[in-house]
Amino acid sequence: MDVRRHPEGVSPADQASELDLISQARAGNAEAWGELYRRYAPAIFRFCRRAMHTREDAEDATMDIFIKVRQKLSQFDSSRPFSAWLYTVAANHCWDLLRRRKGRQDLETGEIENMPLEHPDPGQLEQLIEKSTSQEVRRALDQLPSRARMALVLRYYADMSYDDVAATLGVRRAFVGVVLLRARHQLREILGGRGVVAGGAS
Amino acid sequence: MIHFDEMACLLYLEGQLEPARAREMALHVQECADCRTLLHALERESHVLSAALTEDNEAMPARILSPRSWGVPSWVWTLAFGVFAFGAYWLWVESVDPWLQQLSNAGFGGTNFVSMLLFSGAFWEGWSYLINVLQVVAVVLVGVAAVGLLRRRFRRPTAIAAMMSMMALALAVALPQRAAATEIRRDESVLVPAGEVVHSDLIATGASVRVEGTVEGDLIAFTGTLIVTGHVTGDIIAFAGQLRMEGTVDGNIRVISHTASVDGTVAKNVAFIGDTFDLTERGQLGGSLITIASDGDLDGKIHRDLLGLISRTSLDGAVGGEMWVRGKSLRIGSSGEIDGRATFRGTRKPVIAAGAKLAMPLNVETQGETQRFLVSGLRLLVNEIVGFGMALLLGVLLVTVLPGFFRATLRETGRIGVPIGIGALALVIGVFVLVLGVLLILVGVGAGVAGVLAYAPILYIAQIFVGAWLGNRILGEASNTTGSIVGRMAFGLMILHAAGIIPFLGGLIWLTVGLWGTGAVLLGFYEMSRAEEIVALPAYQDSN
Numbered sequence: 234m235d236v237r238r239h240p241e242g243v244s245p246a247d248q249a250s251e252l253d254l255i256s257q258a259r260a261g262n263a264e265a266w267g268e269l270y271r272r273y274a275p276a277i278f279r280f281c282r283r284a285m286h287t288r289e290d291a292e293d294a295t296m297d298i299f300i301k302v303r304q305k306l307s308q309f310d311s312s313r314p315f316s317a318w319l320y321t322v323a324a325n326h327c328w329d330l331l332r333r334r335k336g337r338q339d340l341e342t343g344e345i346e347n348m349p350l351e352h353p354d355p356g357q358l359e360q361l362i363e364k365s366t367s368q369e370v371r372r373a374l375d376q377l378p379s380r381a382r383m384a385l386v387l388r389y390y391a392d393m394s395y396d397d398v399a400a401t402l403g404v405r406r407a408f409v410g411v412v413l414l415r416a417r418h419q420l421r422e423i424l425g426g427r428g429v430v431a432g433g434a435s
Numbered sequence: 436m437i438h439f440d441e442m443a444c445l446l447y448l449e450g451q452l453e454p455a456r457a458r459e460m461a462l463h464v465q466e467c468a469d470c471r472t473l474l475h476a477l478e479r480e481s482h483v484l485s486a487a488l489t490e491d492n493e494a495m496p497a498r499i500l501s502p503r504s505w506g507v508p509s510w511v512w513t514l515a516f517g518v519f520a521f522g523a524y525w526l527w528v529e530s531v532d533p534w535l536q537q538l539s540n541a542g543f544g545g546t547n548f549v550s551m552l553l554f555s556g557a558f559w560e561g562w563s564y565l566i567n568v569l570q571v572v573a574v575v576l577v578g579v580a581a582v583g584l585l586r587r588r589f590r591r592p593t594a595i596a597a598m599m600s601m602m603a604l605a606l607a608v609a610l611p612q613r614a615a616a617t618e619i620r621r622d623e624s625v626l627v628p629a630g631e632v633v634h635s636d637l638i639a640t641g642a643s644v645r646v647e648g649t650v651e652g653d654l655i656a657f658t659g660t661l662i663v664t665g666h667v668t669g670d671i672i673a674f675a676g677q678l679r680m681e682g683t684v685d686g687n688i689r690v691i692s693h694t695a696s697v698d699g700t701v702a703k704n705v706a707f708i709g710d711t712f713d714l715t716e717r718g719q720l721g722g723s724l725i726t727i728a729s730d731g732d733l734d735g736k737i738h739r740d741l742l743g744l745i746s747r748t749s750l751d752g753a754v755g756g757e758m759w760v761r762g763k764s765l766r767i768g769s770s771g772e773i774d775g776r777a778t779f780r781g782t783r784k785p786v787i788a789a790g791a792k793l794a795m796p797l798n799v800e801t802q803g804e805t806q807r808f809l810v811s812g813l814r815l816l817v818n819e820i821v822g823f824g825m826a827l828l829l830g831v832l833l834v835t836v837l838p839g840f841f842r843a844t845l846r847e848t849g850r851i852g853v854p855i856g857i858g859a860l861a862l863v864i865g866v867f868v869l870v871l872g873v874l875l876i877l878v879g880v881g882a883g884v885a886g887v888l889a890y891a892p893i894l895y896i897a898q899i900f901v902g903a904w905l906g907n908r909i910l911g912e913a914s915n916t917t918g919s920i921v922g923r924m925a926f927g928l929m930i931l932h933a934a935g936i937i938p939f940l941g942g943l944i945w946l947t948v949g950l951w952g953t954g955a956v957l958l959g960f961y962e963m964s965r966a967e968e969i970v971a972l973p974a975y976q977d978s979n
Contacts, residue, residue, distance in 0.1 A: 395449075414445050417480060
């Protein structure tokens with residue numbers, strides 16, 4: 234588990250103190266809340282930065298998410314990991330924003346989703362992956378349609394389960410794999426179009 | 436050999452394949468190099484994606500690291516409130532007031548709207564109208580706020596900025612024309628001798644102020660004795676020990692003083708608060724007289740209405756319009772004349788001399804007529820029901836649109852003593868500002884009314900929180916659902932409105948509710964601005 238994304242996963246002692254923090258913050262302790270904020274704001278901001286189109290949107294979204302989290306803190310079920318809950322709130326918020334702002338324009342229709350995907354050439358795929366830098370991948374991600382990007386961020390940044398991804402994006406659970414795979418294909422096409430080996434074609 | 440497709444490989448990697456198929460896949464991969472390569476490639480791709488997504492390639496914005504305030508900062512609220520009050524005032528002074536004045540100059544309506552609002556309004560009768568107006572204003576305000584918040588198309592700061600700049604623009608366009616030149620004179624005694632012309636507004640302070648010449652503008656005086664024998668083309672606004680006006684005023688006189696006598700001509704209205712008001716036989720008022728005084732000796736001519744709270748009134752002159760006087764005694768001499776409807780509400784029977792000319796018989800209202808009581812009771816009941824409905828509607832809006840603010844304010848309401856104290860303080864300050872605005876200084880009635888308009892929404896929503904608190908008290912703490920909160924609020928409001936009907940006690944209850952709720956709302960505002968502030972955070976350290 235990546236420490237940067239899940240700060241509470243460090244040690245059991247930290248986890249216990251985190252539960253303390255949460256209950257104190259719930260009781261209205263501003264310092265405890267400040268500490269929680271300090272721990273998680275960077276991770277949530279990075280999440281928003283990946284999910285939203287602009288840096289400003291990501292900053293606004295981060296602020297709004299923490300305001301929401303503070304209001305909803307009493308609803309948090311302490312038997313679940315805090316970060317998972319946080320990401321759920323964040324994901325719902327960002328997805329709401331994206332959906333409202335963009336309308337339907339770049340959310341793929343079910344028809345396209347059902348089109349068969351071409352089977353990739355494993356060798357070429359490996360080559361493509363080897364040659365792409367992280368920055369190129371991020372730039373390619375920015376060009377993806379909202380849902381594809383969101384799915385990848387939820388799964389590979391926030392480490393969400395398929396169930397949570399399905400709930401956030403409002404798709405059937407069985408469909409999550411398809412959305413993820415399609416997103417990967419689109420990503421490969423964009424990366425391939427940049428002069429690396431054509432990945433999608435076999 | 437049958438290969439597994441990419442979908443199956445991905446699901447296998449992510450642990451999403453059914454156990455049976457996963458075992459099948461594991462066996463297959465051992466033999467099939469192609470599928471092995473594909474699996475490996477997909478796994479690498481997952482890693483690359485994860486790495487690309489989590490990599491720290493951007494500096495954390497300062498706003499995130501140490502957010503000074505969250506959401507709308509408190510000063511925006513304050514500024515918006517101030518701008519709103521100023522805007523309301525400006526609107527009044529620039530458009531509503533002149534328009535009303537033109538109407539009145541053109542001869543429409545014998546009664547000045549403002550004096551209606553302030554005078555008959557201040558004494559029970561008019562309250563129902565005023566409250567209805569305020570209700571509409573309050574609902575409209577919250578409606579506007581709701582629309583603003585619900586329209587998420589624009590980001591909130593953008594919307595606020597747009598609103599602010601629009602109001603600022605309006606003010607910028609409007610203000611320069613109002614900024615007229617003003618001359619200020621300060622001396623032991625200020626004298627504008629006969630023949631001198633002051634070509635602007637004049638503000639004069641001193642033990643005595645005497646104007647024998649001409650002021651081409653408003654005369655504003657703070658003085659012990661103010662004597663005007665010359666000509667003032669604008670208004671006289673004064674705070675004085677005594678005022679003697681023997682000259683000519685083309686505008687209004689608004690004055691607080693111990694005594695005032697008008698022995699000359701005033702083209703428009705006179706508003707007076709003080710002890711004795713004397714309109715001599717030569718005295719002429721082109722407009723109305725509005726006054727709160729203990730003695731009123733009216734021997735001259737008032738061309739429009741006489742509206743007064745005067746303990747002892749003695750009328751030997753003429754009133755061209757209506758008369759409405761409340762006080763202890765009224766005497767109308769043989770040369771007295773009233774051309775419109777005349778109403779007197781008082782404790783003693785008025786004395787009317789035989790020669791007095793009254794267009795209509797004097798309408799005398801003494802307290803305690805049962806029929807009137809029944810009619811007004813019915814009206815009161817209808818008012819309460821309408822008021823209850825509107826308050827509830829407003830409450831629902833508040834709960835749904837500003838839940839955080841609602842909760843904070845409700846919490847503050849529970850502290851009972853503190854909000855009542857704060858509310859009383861706010862009321863005292865509010866009344867002070869109102870008096871200051873209405874009668875004392877340059878601004879006149881406009882600022883007073885604007886102040887009321889700005890204060891009214893808070894005063895109005897006060898009942899919502901006290902109602903909600905009461906409901907919680909009686910029915911038990913509401914759970915977090917909007918339904919249960921609204922239900923308790925409705926119950927509490929109903930009790931308040933029912934109790935408000937009780938004579939005398941009802942007034943007392945409303946007063947308490949007003950103070951209590953106002954204090955709670957103010958504390959709620961404060962709480963919101965504070966709660967959203969995080970104690971300045973130290974710079975982010977990647978402590979993990």
